[in-house]
Amino acid sequence: MKSALTISLVPEVRGGPFVYWDDLAAGFAAAARHGFDAVEIFPPLANAVSIGVARELMEKHSLKVAAVGTGAGWVKHKLRLTDPDPAIRAKAREFIYGIINLAGYLGAPAIIGSMQGRWDGAVSRDQALAWLAEELKALAERAAAHNQVLLYEPLNRYETNLINRNADAAAFLDAHKLTNVRLLCDLYHMNIEEADLAASLRAVGPRLGHVHFADSNRHAIGFGHTDAVPIVAALRDIGYTGYLSAEILPLPDSDTAAAKTMESFRRLV
Numbered sequence: 001m002k003s004a005l006t007i008s009l010v011p012e013v014r015g016g017p018f019v020y021w022d023d024l025a026a027g028f029a030a031a032a033r034h035g036f037d038a039v040e041i042f043p044p045l046a047n048a049v050s051i052g053v054a055r056e057l058m059e060k061h062s063l064k065v066a067a068v069g070t071g072a073g074w075v076k077h078k079l080r081l082t083d084p085d086p087a088i089r090a091k092a093r094e095f096i097y098g099i100i101n102l103a104g105y106l107g108a109p110a111i112i113g114s115m116q117g118r119w120d121g122a123v124s125r126d127q128a129l130a131w132l133a134e135e136l137k138a139l140a141e142r143a144a145a146h147n148q149v150l151l152y153e154p155l156n157r158y159e160t161n162l163i164n165r166n167a168d169a170a171a172f173l174d175a176h177k178l179t180n181v182r183l184l185c186d187l188y189h190m191n192i193e194e195a196d197l198a199a200s201l202r203a204v205g206p207r208l209g210h211v212h213f214a215d216s217n218r219h220a221i222g223f224g225h226t227d228a229v230p231i232v233a234a235l236r237d238i239g240y241t242g243y244l245s246a247e248i249l250p251l252p253d254s255d256t257a258a259a260k261t262m263e264s265f266r267r268l269v
């Protein structure tokens with residue numbers, strides 16, 4: 001398993017779960033200083049990150065890009081894949097295609113988290129899930145053109161009413177034959193939704209593509225009450241070799257959160 005931390009380039013999500021903020025070069029330098037393998041980038045839109053600049057930073061610091069988030073499409077631009085308006089769904093898809101291309105050129109997958117949206121008003125749950133399946137299929141095909149998977153993240157009940165639990169997400173991928181989509185399991189959302197985090201990851205098995213490595217309170221692993229030992233044992237047992245990526249609040253400050261994550265990572269992994 002490999003380590004990663006998050007860098008947000010989106011001022012609108014200030015207060016959110018990202019270790020470093022605003023400055024890609026400074027975030028890369030800090031990740032390298034703390035001994036991480038990779039960074040996960042949260043850009044405001046695809047062309048806000050220069051592929052050339054990002055590749056230079058990867059080279060300079062011997063870091064990979066673990067994943068690229070698409071959530072700014074929702075929090076900044078109010079686009080979602082299950083919006084009742086087909087024009088908004090189309091814009092959401094275009095926004096994500098851009099991020100998939102950026103991520104692909106950096107050797108990374110893109111993440112569908114808050115862009116999945118929710119069902120409400122005139123839209124039934126079945127209709128929203130049908131749109132989501134259709135969009136994930138198209139997006140996963142674009143990802144495949146870059147030899148990448150697409151990451152789909154179940155979120156807790158306060159962030160979506162579509163799919164909250166890993167088993168339901170896995171069944172959804174299977175039912176719609178979304179074979180190039182892998183699950184992103186976020187330990188913070190799981191702490192709210194799952195009865196047993198380790199058992200849930202064992203059941204996800206080979207569908208697991210990425211892990212958001214966060215404690216019960218969304219602080220660095222080691223600063224909350226999640227027992228990470230059985231979780232890492234489960235990940236080992238299912239043969240997971242991907243990233244444990246710290247998508248956590250920068251508390252008490254970014255450097256302490258990064259250092260605590262790395263201390264926990266070395267102890268556990």
Ligand code: LER
Nearest residue numbers: 071113114153186247
């Ligand atoms: C995104 O990875 C996520 O976990 C959501 O809670 C948005 O912050």
Ligand code: MN
Nearest residue numbers: 153186212247
């Ligand atoms: Mn997450």
